[in-house]
Amino acid sequence: MRKKELESLRKKLVEQKEDIKKIVQVNCKGEKEFLSGEVGDIADAAFDSVERELLFELNDNERRILGNVEDALLKIEKGTYGSCEKCGKEIEIERLKVMPFAKFCINCKSQMESRPK
């Protein structure tokens, strides 16, 4: 994968992460404004715990995506991003452009999906 491609995928992942976090922040905007008016650091700490609690209010899908996005960003840092977790081959760049947090190549993914449960 080229550096430029990796960088644009990283940007997409960060944006996706921010989008999901925005849901949390919108949910508790009231509390934050209330807290930050008074006591600086203490308010920030309190807000952090409010935010953590609200993370549990995300629906399953949002939480799953957030987890995948964070995994992908971690892999970019480690330099292992873009390889399939099952067969180890490079994930197709076209696939990553559509779904930057994909963990498996298209072959492994379609095998998994066709396997009867």
Ligand SMILES: [Zn+2]
């Ligand atoms: Zn694979």
